[in-house]
Amino acid sequence: MIRVAVNGYGTIGKRVADAVAAQPDMTLSGVAKRRPNHEAESALRRGYDLYGADPDRTAEFEAVGLPLAGTLPELLADVDVVVDCCPAGVGAQNRGTYDDHDVHVVFQGGEDPDVADASFTARAAFETARDADAVRVVSCNTTGLARLLAPIDERFGVETARVTLVRRGGDPAQTDRGPINDIVPDPVGLPSHHGPDLTAVLPDIDIDTAALKAPVTAMHTHSVNVTLETPPSPDEVRGLLADERRLFVIPEHAGIDGAGKLKEYAMDLGRPRGDLWENCLWGESVHVSGHDLYLFQNVHQEADVVPENVDAIRAMTTDMTAAESMTRTDQALGVGLATRLDDNTGPRESIAADD
Ligand SMILES: NC(=O)c1ccc[n+]([C@@H]2O[C@H](COP(=O)([O-])OP(=O)(O)OC[C@H]3O[C@@H](n4cnc5c(N)ncnc54)[C@H](OP(=O)(O)O)[C@@H]3O)[C@@H](O)[C@H]2O)c1
Numbered sequence: 001m002i003r004v005a006v007n008g009y010g011t012i013g014k015r016v017a018d019a020v021a022a023q024p025d026m027t028l029s030g031v032a033k034r035r036p037n038h039e040a041e042s043a044l045r046r047g048y049d050l051y052g053a054d055p056d057r058t059a060e061f062e063a064v065g066l067p068l069a070g071t072l073p074e075l076l077a078d079v080d081v082v083v084d085c086c087p088a089g090v091g092a093q094n095r096g097t098y099d100d101h102d103v104h105v106v107f108q109g110g111e112d113p114d115v116a117d118a119s120f121t122a123r124a125a126f127e128t129a130r131d132a133d134a135v136r137v138v139s140c141n142t143t144g145l146a147r148l149l150a151p152i153d154e155r156f157g158v159e160t161a162r163v164t165l166v167r168r169g170g171d172p173a174q175t176d177r178g179p180i181n182d183i184v185p186d187p188v189g190l191p192s193h194h195g196p197d198l199t200a201v202l203p204d205i206d207i208d209t210a211a212l213k214a215p216v217t218a219m220h221t222h223s224v225n226v227t228l229e230t231p232p233s234p235d236e237v238r239g240l241l242a243d244e245r246r247l248f249v250i251p252e253h254a255g256i257d258g259a260g261k262l263k264e265y266a267m268d269l270g271r272p273r274g275d276l277w278e279n280c281l282w283g284e285s286v287h288v289s290g291h292d293l294y295l296f297q298n299v300h301q302e303a304d305v306v307p308e309n310v311d312a313i314r315a316m317t318t319d320m321t322a323a324e325s326m327t328r329t330d331q332a333l334g335v336g337l338a339t340r341l342d343d344n345t346g347p348r349e350s351i352a353a354d355d
Pocket residue numbers: 007008009010011012013033034035036037053085086087088089090108109110111139140171301302305
């Protein structure tokens with residue numbers, strides 16, 4: 001069993017903790033937080049051992065009746081891997097503490113790439129994490145782009161990709177985020193950082209990205225245009241992408257027209273927190289004109305990196321292949337969406353990753 005700690009129990013950390021706890025080959029040793037807020041309480045109610053991340057604030061937990069199992073250093077002394085889910089930039093500050101305890105580390109996409117030995121997505125860059133001490137799971141948007149472009153490049157060859165990302169202004173719980181009643185180019189100068197970030201996991205892809213922020217909380221939307229070396233038919237593209245378990249090709253009959261219905265669908269299926277771990281791309285939007293492919297996809301920013309974190313742990317600490325790890329992760333979580341019961345009633349048995 002791989003012993004795992006999660007430091008930072010917020011939007012990403014709570015989901016990663018649940019995903020680790022669901023794996024047959026991993027033990028969640030505990031989660032660490034600074035503040036004794038509602039998330040600390042819910043971690044305890046879920047049965048997780050809670051550790052104080054800030055030694056100066058442990059008394060605050062006792063004061064409100066939330067028992068701590070110990071401090072972050074005590075947790076780190078007893079694990080093989082720590083998944084750092086602290087706010088962007090805080091992970092880099094924690095690196096020294098992790099090094100002191102000689103643990104493997106998974107950082108998140110808010111950190112700069114040089115925080116770790118390698119940047120990671122399971123589909124595009126599993127082997128780069130092999131035997132690394134620390135990896136960085138790329139951001140939600142970059143994860144979504146890598147999952148989409150890796151199979152397209154393998155089959156049809158990507159000459160150049162141009163993507164416009166309409167990003168959610170904040171997560172549902174981020175009451176301090178915006179914009180309000182506006183759509184804001186962010187950054188105004190092109191390209192956005194997402195294209196360069198993608199080349200950390202797919203170095204041979206030529207890509208330009210432009211990004212905006214919109215006053216929504218549910219998902220990001222990507223408008224994708226890829227110039228291909230070998231032009232396919234739309235059906236070939238849909239078939240290729242439908243074979244990827246972490247891509248959900250939304251069929252026309254589903255009547256899903258946006259993030260609202262996607263989230264409703266996930267909640268109707270009983271998904272925890274209404275999470276969509278898969279990229280959700282509209283089959284009808286797949287259009288080919290000459291060598292140019294166009295499509296729309298949505299990415300659930302709170303969820304798509306979660307299976308990737310689980311795979312990053314195995315890439316560093318086991319000799320499992322990408323396909324083996326992804327299959328195990330997906331079966332444990334229930335990743336894989338289909339809208340025909342005779343097609344697939346649960347997670348698929350095989351995936352189109354290398355093995
Ligand atoms: N949210 C997304 O959509 C998303 C998507 C992909 C990747 N990411 C990346 O994942 C990482 C975590 O993001 P998140 O959205 O999960 O953050 P979050 O919801 O704000 O949670 C951050 C957690 O870190 C803890 N923390 C520890 N040290 C802290 C410090 N010095 N200052 C403030 N908080 C500290 C917080 O604990 P306390 O509450 O006890 O202070 C909280 O539990 C970031 O790198 C982010 O860029 C986020």
